[in-house]
Each structure stands twice: as C-alpha cells, then as structure tokens.
Amino acid sequence: MRIMKAVCFVVVVMVMSCYGYKTNSHKGSYTLKLENANYGEIRSMFMKIKGTGQGMEEHQENFSAFAASLTDPKTLGAGQIVKFNKVWTNINNDYHPSTGVYTAPITGVYQFACSVMTPYSKTLRVFLWKNNTETVAIYPGDSGHNMGTLNMILELKKGDKVYIKQGRGEKHIYSQSSSNFSMFSGYLIR
Numbered sequence: 001m002r003i004m005k006a007v008c009f010v011v012v013v014m015v016m017s018c019y020g021y022k023t024n025s026h027k028g029s030y031t032l033k034l035e036n037a038n039y040g041e042i043r044s045m046f047m048k049i050k051g052t053g054q055g056m057e058e059h060q061e062n063f064s065a066f067a068a069s070l071t072d073p074k075t076l077g078a079g080q081i082v083k084f085n086k087v088w089t090n091i092n093n094d095y096h097p098s099t100g101v102y103t104a105p106i107t108g109v110y111q112f113a114c115s116v117m118t119p120y121s122k123t124l125r126v127f128l129w130k131n132n133t134e135t136v137a138i139y140p141g142d143s144g145h146n147m148g149t150l151n152m153i154l155e156l157k158k159g160d161k162v163y164i165k166q167g168r169g170e171k172h173i174y175s176q177s178s179s180n181f182s183m184f185s186g187y188l189i190r
C-alpha cells in the first residue's frame, strides 16, 4: 500500500516536472538543476517509505499527546488530583479525564505543561507528580486573579503516571467553560 502511494507520487512529480520543462524550456540550465533536485528528493522519500519503517503511519502508533482544561472553578480537597475534564486532544488515549492521570504508554522522554488560575484573592498550590514523587510546583499569589505555569521534561518508564495534585494549604483553582484558564498537557518527545 505504501509502495503504491510512493509510486503514484513519483509519477505525479514526473508529470509535473515534464510540464515545468516544457513551459520553462527557454531557461535551459535552471530547469535541469530543478529536475535533478526533484529526483534526489523523490529517491530519498521513496527509500524512507520503503525501507526503514519510519514512515508517518508507523510513527503514529507510538505517539501520545494530550491537552485538557477545566470547565469550572473548584475548591480542591487536600492532596486531590486535579481532573482537567474538557479534553481537547488525546492521541492514544493515555490521559483519563475521570482521574486526571496520564499514563506513559512507552519508555521515553515526555514534556508536560500546566497553567492554573486562582479565584480572586485566593491561593492555590499544585504539584506535577511522577508516580509517587513531587517534581515541580505552581503557587500563584493571593491578590486578585493570578496565573502560574510549569513546563517540565521527564524521562518516564512505560506505565509511569503523571498528574497535577493539590499540595500544602492552598486549594482554590479557577476556570470557566467559556475561557478555559486552567489546563494541563503533555506529549511524548521521543
């Protein structure tokens, strides 16, 4: 199937470059160079699709990415995991909005980001957890609405769990279904 696609692509590009040759025949050497470049690209693309198993379709099988936001403000319980309930992206379904937990599908390097907002004059402290370990925290202050963000890269083993969890004394998180101020996302880098 992939070979068929590649062959079709080669044919289409050959037709296109013949057309180019016709219409630009007065610019002889320029056209010739362009054609050589095209054939080089086509050949390397063909080799990639045919040989290495690194074509786009196969890469997708091992890809994982998610992003979710919160639709309502909440007063969190002590040590409660934040359940970002509005899912925007969930490739490979490794994030579970019912628990707020992301589970690494394979061993690899992952990036996670979280932004949270506080209700007016209230505070919040949340941590990014990796299994049973606190990693980094966000602690937006208490005058007016405040935003805090974290951006983390973690090496995970297959089955490791990553989530945002309330910590210490500050429990108030703000969001709205119309503005999605608080969110959590992550993806497999490699």
Ligand SMILES: *[C@@H]1O[C@H](CO)[C@@H](O)[C@H](O)[C@H]1NC(C)=O
Pocket (backbone or CB within 6 Å): 053, 054, 058, 059, 061, 062, 106
């Ligand atoms: C996908 O992951 C599995 C398990 O880690 C591995 O055996 C396989 O080679 C990977 N496939 C690709 C295309 O990377």
Ligand SMILES: *[C@@H]1O[C@H](CO)[C@@H](O)[C@H](O)[C@H]1NC(C)=O
Pocket (backbone or CB within 6 Å): 131, 157, 159, 160, 161
């Ligand atoms: C993390 O937790 C998962 C599920 O409980 C477990 O399978 C995995 O071995 C743990 N990883 C580490 C590094 O402790």
Ligand SMILES: *[C@@H]1O[C@H](CO)[C@@H](O)[C@H](O)[C@H]1NC(C)=O
Pocket (backbone or CB within 6 Å): 086, 177, 178, 179, 180
């Ligand atoms: C927030 O998400 C809702 C869907 O749940 C969407 O209608 C709205 O436009 C989003 N707001 C912003 C500011 O993107």
